[in-house]
Amino acid sequence: MKNYLPRPDLLAGRVILVTGASAGLGRAASLAFARHGATVALLARNEAKLEAVYDEIVAAGGPEPAMFPFDLAVADDRSLENLAGTLAHHLGRLDGLLHSAHQFFSLTPLSLQTLEQWQTLMRVNLIAPFALTRAVMPLLQQAPDASVVFTGETHGHSPSAYWGGYAVAKSGLETLTRIWSDELASSESLRINTLIPGQVATTLRARTYPGVAAETLPSPEAVMPWYLFLMGEDGREVRGQTVECHT
Template identity: 55%
Template sequence: MNYYNNYSPPENLLRNRVILITGAGQGLGRAAAIAFAKHGAVVILHGRTVKKLENVYDEIEALGKEQPVIYPLNLEKATENDYGLLAQAIAEQFGRLDGILHNAAFLHGPSPMESQTLEQWQALMQVNLIAPFALTKACLPLLKAAPDASIIMTASSHGHRPAAYWGGFSVAKAGIEALVKIQADEWGMLPNLRINALIPGVVNTPQRAKTHPGEIKKVLPQPDDLMPGYLFLMGSDSKAIKGEIIQCQAQH
């Protein structure tokens, strides 16, 4: 279901909000970081590659928006203590957290299940499923204290409709949908806390370029085209929407 058809977010939609974005160095994460900053948020830029995060930082600074913060962390190697330290750093610097966009992803190229290794599956589960769970759990005290906190999980069409050759990535993303449903059910009586998942679909990102190298990129929807949906779910206009798996339709 598309809850945000023709949605036009107000300029101050995310004013006075602190939002953490994982995988913010490129693609949809970068686009979301800039869009959230443009609408008033202080954004915490997470990623593995500091240089990419610095580039996004500079883009936001050049717009004259609230100064972002960079927090590099390799989710494939992260431990429970690492997530706790991240949450502690947010608490010490801001004293609050109003939202998380779980955008970081990891995948290998499509291949038959019989050729996929245990090490590949472990990495796929760690980054695509375990990290979103663990980071949300570590930040939960801050999120519960916020007057209106929103968590967006990035799902995938390959998890929503599993098919041949997507193996561990599909399993991890199917797990994200289950996680969202379970967590929303557990938080059902908390009016200030919600969780939903977005399925971006076909969009021109570096990840898509790796799995579909022959596509003509300029004819695909671009990350900025999807931002109305991200802004809608992160802002207060989506307060009543909880536990939904939403197909993100590009708006040109």
């Protein structure tokens, strides 16, 4: 997939919701999806940063995006259903959902991780992705070719010391992907996968590996071929998988 060359209008006419759209991989994916024709619904907490991404998309000539300032840490079924209703009202359809938002505290031994931290880690990294997907499922099921992409983490796939609740939540996304794909086995028009980006130069990586120079890591743009492949029709046969980026 490293050399995947998406056609310029790969996502034309599609509406894609991206969580964590204000920074890092979610921002890069929003720009890439818009560059390939998608109308992107941008979700994150920081409105000013969302506006900056909105402006970048419009300045590049992409379809006008929509902004959803929203805190996944305090989301409940009602607020998520309201979000789905607003999205349906303003954009009329939903063809894709990329879950890129995440909450990370620090790398620490389990003995130092608190119940409150675990609750937040589970809410933002596992429960909200599940509940948001469920809330927009009726919209996704109306789309002719819909794709849901959860963002996994290497240490959720192959756990190791100090990744604690973050890795546990991320491993849950892979389990969720498989259960949901099993339940949707008869649906040819909707697929769900987990994508593990690997090490990418973002603020998260600067916090988890502060000693590694950002210039030595792939940029968020370098992994976009995988995101575009899974979101567009070329990835149609990939279902219920955990896909790892190898740049």
